[in-house]
Amino acid sequence: MSRALRLVFVLLAALIGGLLVAPPAQAAGTNTVSFHVTDPDGAPMAFTALIYVGGNGGGNSSETGDYTKTGIADGDYTFAVQSAVMDGYRLWYDGTATGSTTQPAPTHLAGGQTIDFTVQFPRLATLSGTVTTSDGDPVPNVGVGINRAGMSKSVQTDSSGRYDFGFMNSGAVKIYTGAVSGWVGAPTEIITIPASGALTKNLTLTRAGSIEGTLVNDADSAPVAGIEVTAWTKTTATYAGTAHTDAAGHFRIEGLGATDFVLRYHDSFGGSVRPMWWSGNQETYTGATAIAVAGGATTTHNERLIYPDPADYSHTLSGTVSDGAGAKLAGITITATNGTDAPAATTDRNGRWALSVADGSWRVRAEASAALQSAGATPPWYPQYYAAGATADTSADADQLSVSGGAAIDNLDLSLARSARLRIDVSTPAGDTVTPGWRLYTTGGAELPAPPTDVNGYPLLRPGSYKLLATGQAGGEVLLPRWYVAAASVDAATTVTVAAGDDPASAVSLASGLTLVTAPSTTGSARVGSVLSGNSGAWNLQTGTNYAFSWKRGSAAVGSAAAYKVVPADAGAVLTYAVTASNSAFGKSFSTTATKKVSIAKLASKTSLKAKALAGKKVRFTITVSGSGLAPQGTVTIRRGSVVVAKVKVVNGKATVTVKRQPRGSKTYRGTFNGSTQLLTSLSGKVRLRVR
Secondary structure (H helix, E strand, O other): OOHHHHHHHHHHHHHHHHHHOOOOOOOOOOEEEEEEEEOOOOOEOOEEEEEEEOOEEEEEEEOOOEEEEEEEOOEEEEEEEEEHHHOOEEEEOOOOOOOEOOOOOOEEEOOOOEEEEEEEOOOOEEEEEEEEEOOOOEOOOOEEEEEEOOEEEEEEOOOOOEEEEEEEOOEEEEEEEOOEOOEEOOOOEEEEEOOOOEEEOOEEEEEOEEEEEEEEEOOOOOEOOOOEEEEEEOOOOOEEEEEEOOOOOEEEEEEEOOOEEEEEEEOOOOOOOOOEEEOOOEOOOOOOOOEEOOOOOEEEOOEEEOOOOHHHOOOOEEEEEEEOOOOEOOOEEEEEEOOOEOOOEEOOOOOEEEEOOOOEEEEEEEEEOHHHHHHOOOOOEOOEEOOOOOOEOOHHHOOOEEEOOOOOEOOOOEEEOEOEEOEEEEEOOOOOEOEEEEEEEOOOOOEOOOOOEOOOOOEEEOOEEEEEEEEEEEOOEEOOOEEOOOEOOOOOOOOEEEOOOOOOEEEEEOOOOOOEEEOOOEEOOOOOOOEEEEOOOEEOOOOOEEEEEEEEEOOEEEEOOOEEEOOHHHOOOEEEEEEEEEEOOOOOOEEEEEEEEEEOOOEOOEEEEEEEEEOOOEEEEEEEEEEOOEOOOEEEEEEEOOEEEEEEEEEOOEEEEEEOOOOOEEEEEEEEEOOOOOEOOEEOOOEEEEEO
């Protein structure tokens, strides 16, 4: 290839390479939007800047009328501003000086672009007015509220009774006022806010009226306490107030406007047929008797409440519940069971009840309802099964009522007596709350049927004397029972004697396991040949608790009974006496071991020393150590007077040693056994010989 041709190719390659190299691109995330907002008079105003991308957005507040957002990535955005001062009015950026009230198409930002969103809010309509009484007096410090599609806001009147919501979005809103003492708030009205201009809406409070009266039972003219009475406007069914009848059956509802009302009665103890009804003994709001209320006046409305007899309706079982004096009891839950409970009924103010159950054999139980127990501070009525002419505290004692062909069995009348209640708070030593259970016993320790409990789990008792075992769980864990109040056995338990209506308070603590009250101990001499006798100690629960015993020398088991005879091998050792307490009588196995150390005395030893003189000033010593049949191990020290001449190791009670360089002449020697783990020290007799 010629030089010229090669040059052409080089130039072409350079040209192509240059075309493939892109110019530097603007980095993403460098776009900017500046917001500048003024009010209708051109003054800077507080607002919230909104930036949306892909339907998602966020806001940033400004109190100065200016806000700048930098570092916006390339993309498509919509921008808006809104202000609470302008009732949430919103303007969207559309590139014009006025903005748009509707959301425009997104604006594309790229390459370090800056958007300037400068806008002035238009002058919207304003809403203001004055609140006065019907006497014409201004009402200061009363709230005025508006509601637009569920969104509410409010202001308060000033000292002249004037209120001002400022700028408002156009459209329909509800407006209303609060009430002040003796005056009823202005009724809610719907007004329309125009697009512009000043709307004045004055509001008037009317003098409050009231309804009061007394409610009695039509059956016996007795006042009915505890009835919830609510007032509702007759024409609009607007709630106006609530009261409850006192012990005399009296109620009073105040702060009512001058209009017609109806009353709704709700009786928690009205029975299962009609616990709620309306004035005039009507079952519906529309049929309720209207009660006219005038401003500043009290309307009296007394009513005799008619409770329908539940036995007048379809049923298969019915009756009454009364106390021992014959007074009818309201709020008693009646349950029929054939192994499965049928839907329960509640007695009305006349003590009447009725149930509809399928054919079969049924038992009926009466007990104070949760509502009745919660309403009273005294112990509830003692639960009772139906048994003609008898008292039946348990299902086994109850009459079986045979329902056949849907035929009704009526006149199942029960009489309840006031129970005694033990308000025993049960906890763990750490203070954890316990779900309690109770086992009831005679004072002689015979177990009785489990006592019923009230809504708080406190045991209920008939008058008498008892002993009580508390059981329970905490955090799903079964706890160790405890005899009331803090005893380990039925014999040591506190005898509880109660009369009807007694309601003493106390507390019981349940532990998570068996614990010692008194540690195990032993009796007998701690010497070889003696018998050591151990006891079980005292534990926090003795009822149902069994004990296992063991003895160990070190890790070696040497005995499995409470008594143990000490053998020579135990001399000088420390024996471990162990008591394992276990209890599986209450649905969970509890087990704990306690130990006691017993140090056994060492045995006496006997040391014998023989000596033989050898030539060259040598002496051969033969040592024998014995001790109660043991094979002693240890050392013997041989002395000449006070001079130690040898120390020798004793193996199986024997040792021999030859000592050199002893002084010539007649000499006396003695051997001392230095003792061992099992034997005491001992001293041999004196041995005299002539050293040559």
